[in-house]
Amino acid sequence: MSHVDPGLDEPMRQAEKDVERNDNQPTEDQAKKEEEVYLDPGRWWLASTAFPLIAGTFGPISNAFSICALAIKWRVYIPPDTNEAHGQPLADPKWLTAINAISLAFALVANIALSLSMARRLSFGIAQAIIISGWYIASFLLIGLVAACSTSMFLLQPKTDHALTQAYYYGIIAAALYFIIASMMVMTTIGAYTGHYRKGFKLTSSQRTLMLQTIMFMVYLLLGALVYSHIEGWPFLDALFWAEFTLLTVGLGGEFVPLTHSGRGLLFPYAIAGIVMLGLVVGSVRSLALERGKQKMSARLLEMRRESVIRSLDNHEGSVKLGAFEKIKVKQPLSERERREEEFKIMRRVQRKADKRRRYYALAMSSLAACLLWCLGAMVFWFSEKPQGWSYFVSLYFTYTTLLTIGYGDYTPQSNSAKPFFVFWTLLAVPTLTILISNMGDTVIQAFEDLTIWLGSITVLPDEGGFQALKVGFQRLREGKLYKSPDNEDEKNQGSAEEIILDRLARHMEEEEIEEAEEAETELDSLERDIRFYHFVLAKEIRALMKDVSMSPPKEYTYHEWAYFLLLLGQDESDASHHTRPGLKHTILPHEPDLGTAEGVEHENRWSWLGIRSPLMSNQSEAQWLLERLTMTLELEMRKMQPANRKEAELNPPPISMRDFRSKHRKSDPHSPSHPQSKSTSKSLGPDKLLDQGVSRAEVRRRHG
Known part of the structure; x- marks a missing residue:
């Protein structure tokens, strides 16, 4: 039975096989490394990076809670007409x-071992043994103490006259944190010893900075509590509770407010320095969420979407399914360049959909985490503050005003269990709300900003489109973006790929630095002329790409621009030999960038825009990808300038030739003297006029002597 072939059947099927056989296909070193960086950490990023980061951040917090558990007695006697917050301490065994x-x-030793291992002062195997055993032992010892103290409470009579102190509950929190982070480090060790990543901690400088900032903040919090406990006469753990809601700008007030002149005067520097330190922690959390979490989530969702699109190819209809309600029908027959352009357009649509899904998926996950923090926190406060008559609704009200740092102060935790939980809960709220606000910036806030611009274009800004913007606005709303930057206009307004390439090369031909190359007119000097021109173009494009690398958001290039850059890399989009189906091998050509293999060694260097090796699938930005390849190409080309490599240069000339360019440029340029429309007038034009119209100086000298 015959079927309709849309022109993308074979490359998409081959790309699907490339996904399924990814681990078995032989690839050059760098390409294989890129695939591993892109795919593998998506599965093992938690164990390799997130778990050590959490351990390094919450380890010091756990130590601080252990210090709090050791600071005061664990049991109190409650005199008549008082509550447990003002009980008399009972001596501990x-x-x-x-x-x-x-x-x-044990916990401090484990933390020190973690720090030394991250600083590469202690081997990974020894450090992990100390870290895991130290935190597990610390956890089990505290769990035993908690159980023993709970049992002893049943032996005290009457039970209503005795209570457990804040130190007891700090011990529970510390034991739970020690156990959790020790279990995380077990997963990190398993992943390292099973070969999923190197035996070491893959933390960036920003991640290490977050750990250091957390340690400094906890030390600052404890020192402030110690100082104010002496100045104001508060118990140490009550002073810690005050320092927490002060530095987090909640401002609960209640019975814990500075009353002495020393306390109020010291508040000026203490509060401002603490808020600045907290701001640094918030900034680090936000940058990490954008730096690593966003990148890895984007990689996984893009790969899932790409595989789904590849498998959705309908050969009978000649269509590709991009979503539940979107299909693309591909015209046929297609030339090689047209086929590649269709692949590129489909892959770009896949990128757009995956990015949109990532943004709203991240928003949903962070919103769920914030809601759980709110509702579960309210449940804990509800049970803890039942003696004070709190209902669950009152607890929800209290947790909501606390999370938003409103802090009316009409409800304040009083029980010994609620205060330690408040300290831990508010510390946990800092990264949770920071990530939520960051994700809202990519979705909800951006949508409001785009909506404002769109409404302005049809109301107070009539010069920018008037009511015609309504039609365009609804189209952009359907595409998920109300405001569209002029940099992303359709390629149909830019001309064909051939015209784009010729225009870009024409700009380089007008440079004064290339005059020397243009003057080489003999056949013997044409190779040197083309090499000089090629080197000059590479250098100019590299300089332009360096500006694009720093753009935010990252610059995305059109297919025609990609075709131009790939031509400079020796991969002509109209030449099927450079990009036939993934999985085929060929011998590396001298004019191609060396991607990590020795010259002459067969490797898989052909790729599809829809394949895993596609530049659009890289974890680098498009500008970074191109800058790296063009730089490598220029380095390889510079080696050919040595006299010993002259023969190699003759066998493998540059991918662009000034003679071919001039021929194509004159045929496509109606102002060119060789163009049919200009033959009758070319002789009457003076030298200056010809130069203005893009005619080379050598051609002008030939025509006018």
Whole structure:
């Protein structure tokens, strides 16, 4: 049975096989490394990066809570007409204090080992053994103490006259954190020893900075609590509770407000320095969420969408399904360049859809985390503050005003269990709300901004489109973006790929630096002339790309621009030999960029825009990808300038030739003297006029002596 072939059947099927056989296909070193960086960390990023980062961040917090658990007694007697917050401490058994101190010592040793390992001062294997065993031992010791203390409470009579202190609940939180982060480090060790990543911590400088900032903030918090406990006469853990809601700008007030002149005067520098430190932590969390989380989520969602599109090819209809309600029908027959352009357009649409899905998926996940933090936190406060008559609705009200740092102060935690939980809960809220606000900036806030611009274009800004913008606006709304930058206009307004390439090369031909190359008119000097021209073009484009690399958001190039850059890399989009189906091998050509293999070694260097090797699938930005390849190409070309490599240069000339360019440019340019429309007038034009119309100086000298 015959079927309709849209022209993308074979490349898409081959790309699908490339996905399924990715681990078995032989590739050159750099390409294989890029695939591993792109795919593997998406599955093991949590174990390789996120878990060590969480351990390095919450490890010091756990140590701080252990110090709080050791600071005061664990049980109190409640005199008549008072509450547990003002109870009289009962002496702890000596063994309880000793075991508590031993637990803290093991946890501190584990934290030191983690820091030394991240600084590469201690081997990974030894450090992991110390870290995991230290935190597990610290956790189990605290769990035993908590159980023993809970049991002893049943032996005290009457039970209503006795209560557990804040230190007891800090011990519970510390034990839970030690156990969780130790389990995370077990997963990190398993991933390293099973070969999914190197035996070491893959943390960037920004991630290490976040860890250091967290340690500094916790030390600052504890020192402030210690100072104010002496100045104001508060218990140490109550002073810690005050320092927490002060530095987080919640401002609950209640019975804990500075009353002495020393306390109020010291508040000026203490509060401002603490808020600045908190701001640094928030900035680091936000940059990490954008730096790593966004990148890895985008990579996985893009790969999933790409595989889905490849498998959706309908040979009978000649269509490709991009979504639940979107199909693209591909015309046929197609030339090689047209086929590649269709691949590129489909891949670009896949990128757009994957990015949109990533933004709203991240928003949904962060919103869910914030809602859980709100509702579950309210549930804990509800149970903890039942003696104060809190209902669940009151707890929701309190947690909501606290998360938004409104802090009316009409409800304040009073129980010994609620205050430690408040300190931990608010610390957990900092990264949760930071990530939520960042994700809202990419979606909700951006939508409001685009809506404002769109409404302005049809109301107060009639010069920018008037009511005609309404039709365009609804079209952009359907595409998921109300405002469209002029840089992203359709390629149909830019001319064909051939015209784009000729125009860009024409700009380089007008440069004064190329005059020497133009003057080489003999056949013997044509190769040197083309090499000089090629080197000059590469250098100019590299300089232009360096500006594009720093653009935010990252610059995206049209297909015609990609065709131009690939031509400079020796890969002509109209030549099927450079990009036939993935999986085929060919011998590396001297004029191609060396991607990590020795010259003459067969490797897989052919790729599809829809394949895993596509530049659009790279974890680099498009400008970074091109800059790296063009730079490598220029380095390889410079080696040919040596006299010993002259023969190689003759066998493999540059991919662009000034003679071919002039021939094509004159045929496509109606102002060119060789163009049919200009033959009758070319002789009457003076030298200056010809130069203005793009005619080379050598051609002008030939015509006018």
